[in-house]
Amino acid sequence: MSKKAKGVISNQLRKKRFEKDEMTQQELAKALGVTRQTIAAIEAGKYSPSLEVAFCLTDIFDTQLDELFQWQANDSDADKD
Known part of the structure; x- marks a missing residue:
């Protein structure tokens, strides 16, 4: 049986917004075509963006995906049957 990956x-x-001329959440939301609330939720870790939005963010901030987003696996449930 396969196991679902868990992590954060x-x-x-937020750091990248401030490095880019202190871009506001509203300005970033407009550039992406999403709401300011979506940007706030992504920054707070309450929402993971779609791949399309994630790649658009890398274009806006001229950075690599792994510099903008990091995955930390939750190993506490690993190898449980």
């Missing part, structure tokens, strides 16, 4: 996605979105 963290991000550097």
